[in-house]
Each structure stands twice: as C-alpha cells, then as structure tokens.
Amino acid sequence: MTGTVARQLGWAVWGARRSQEAGRALIALVVLGACVASAATIRVGPAERVHTIAQAAALAQDDDVVEIAPGDYLGDVTVWTQKRLTIRGVGQRPVLRAAGKIAEGKAIWVIRNGDFSISNIEFRDARVDDGNGAGIRFERGKLSIVRCGFFNNQVGLMTSNFADAELSIADSIFAEAPRQKSPLPHLVYVGQISVLRVTGSRFHGGYFGHLLKSRARLSDLRYNLLVDGAAGRASYEAEFPNGGEVTLVGNVLGQSSETENRTVLAYGAEGGIWPRNSLSMVHNTFYSEGSLPGRFLQVFQDRVSPQAMVLSRNNLIAGTGLFTMGVVGAHQGNVFAPAAVLGDPSMMDFTLDASSWLRGMADPIADDTLRPKFEHLVPGHVTPMGDRVRWVPGALQTPSVARP
Helix, strand or coil, rough: CCCCHHHHHHHHHHHHHHHHHHHHHHHHHHHHHHHHHCEEEECCCCCEECCHHHHHHHHCCCCCEEEEEECCEECEEEECCEEEHHHEEEECCEEEEEECCCCCEEEEEEECCCEEEEECEECCCCCCCCCCEEEECCCEEEEEEEEEEECCCCCCECCCCCCEEEEECCCCCCECCCCCCCCCCCCCECCCCCCCECCCEEECCCEEECCEEECCEEEEEEEEECEEEECCEEECEEEEEEEEEEEECCEEEEECCCCCCCEEEEEECCCCCCCEEEEEEEEEEEEEEECCCCCEEEEEEHHHHCEEEEEECCEEEEEECCCCCCCHHHCCCCECCCCHHHHHHCCCCEECCCCCCCCCCCCCCCCCCCCCCEECCCCCCEEEECCCCCEEECCCCCCCCCCC
C-alpha cells in the first residue's frame, strides 16, 4: 500500500469515526432534550391542583421540581423515592407540622436514595415512640439543605450509615430540642456517611443532647453559629465521636451556663473507624457563659488514633477554661480573653470593638483552604469577608455596625 493510499484510507476511517461520534452525540442530545422536556414542575398548595405534599411525592418523576406554597401542612408526611429531585418552598417558608403523624416511623420526610435539593422548608414537632423522630431522615445518596428550619423535633435531621452518602447544609436553623433525656435529642445527628458540609447555619436551644453530632468520614463546618443560648441545656456544641477528617473554620461555638457538659467540642470519644483522622480548627470563637470554667476542647487521641493530627490556629477563647492543654498537636496564635471583649453574646453579637486590643494580633493564614473567606450573619447567612490587613483571632473580623 502506497503512502498516499494509506493516508487517504486513514482519513476515510477517521471521517467515518467522526460521523459515528457525531451521530451518537446527536442521539444523546435528543435524549437529553426529551428528558428536560419531560421534567415537570408540580405545585402544591390549597389553591393548586395538588393539595398535599404526599400527593406530590407520589406524582413526581426524576428531575421534576416540586414547589410548595406558603402555609401550615399538618401531618403531611411522606417518603421520597425519586433519584433526582428539587423541592422548594415558594415565598414565605411553608411549615410542615408532624401533628402526630410520621413516615415509616422515622420522620416527617424520608429521603430514600437519590440526589435531592431541598430549600426554604420548615419541619416541626416530629415524635416517635423510640424517641428518634426526625424532621428529615436521610438514608442514602446526596442531600442538599438550604435555608430550611428544624424546630422541636426529637432529632432535627438524622442520617443512616451508608459510607457513600453526602450531606450539605447551608443557611439553615436548628433549634428547640424537646425536653427528653433518652434518647438524647440531637439537633443534627450524622451517621457514618462520607461527607458532611455545614455553612452559614445556626444551632441553639439544645437539651441534654448535642447541637451537632457527626460520625462522617469528612466533616467540614464553616461560618456557623453553634451557640446554645441562655435557654439551652445542650451537652457538647459539636461532637465527632469517631474522629475522621474534621475541619472548623470561622465558627462561633458557645455553651450556656446551664449546659449539661462543660466541654464545648469533643473529638474521638468513641474510638476511630476511619483510615485518616485529623482535627483542624482555624479562626473560631469559643465562648462560655457564666463563671464556671469550661473545657473548650477535648480530644481522645488514645481512643481514635495516637497519630491523629490536631491543628489549632488563631482561635479566640472567650471565658474561663481550658483549650489545648493536654492535646498533642500544632497550636499557634490562639488567644484567651475575658468574655467582656465580645459585643453582646445575649444578642448573638460576638464581634470585637473596632479599637479592640486584639486587632492585629493574628497572623494571616497561608493555607488558602483554611483561611476564612466569609463571616456568619445572624440568624443564618454568610457575608464575604473582604480583604484584611489586621487580622484578629476568632471567627468575626468585622466590627458590628452598632459598635464602630
């Protein structure tokens, strides 16, 4: 075969292949278009054709959008079995009240196994006989929670233990744990899943249980307010009983004077289960009400792993107590200060005065993955931090408007 003929044959084969690829691409686009075209928006509300959320759950197909009108939905519990779904409240946040009903003996909503996005919904008053009635029970898949509220549930949000599940929570509120002591009413209880990410969210009003408990392989908390408040009686504000890779950046963690446990954050109390274990705490504010000393951090390195890496940088510890004493790790730039340096914790103001002696005391964090880029805004939101020249220890760099 001559070189010219070989080249011509090669171009012909290439052209045929390109035609086949183009044909396959065209078929894929047609299929995708059909899928998009078939996706529906199901509207739920008293004035809509679909009156109940349970009806919408039965009607919805993969890739649909379920929109829920404002109002109170009493006992409207359900199980979602789709593989991909968007569910959102429209306008004023619709309120789902359990009213004595529960799905599968588990929760107001059960998310079976899919990729779900849920926004602008409120879940209230879940109760079951075993004491673990949840606003949402997330079993498997991926779940995104945005701008939602969870109040007066035995467990606000609870997951299963599937190691491939992923949960993200943003700009949401968890509060008002019921007055029960067994089992403990955690506001969020995350099992042995792959990933937990929480940003811009508010946790308060615990009772004997923890504000947040996570057994996830990776737990990443940024720009949250885990502050129990004067009426709260939570134990830990945050607990990671099985270790894992835990990162906290820009959070405020505060215990009330009525706390059931003087420890604010605990890591590794029940032993390690993950191959990698680390705890990184950068630019967080730890706060303790009252005159009794607190233990702001307790790490059970002997239980989780002697090699567990603990890093703490530029944290502000406001109040009396211990922080890194007895914790083996890399600690730098952490500052103890009286609680009086804070604005008004009773009003959730944990900022520093513009002329505070703490300004300029923190060195910038070189690691971009750990340097804070946002700050928390009450009641549950984040705002960009902007450029900083004089960093302070703690979560909040910008003075409040009321304290110029």
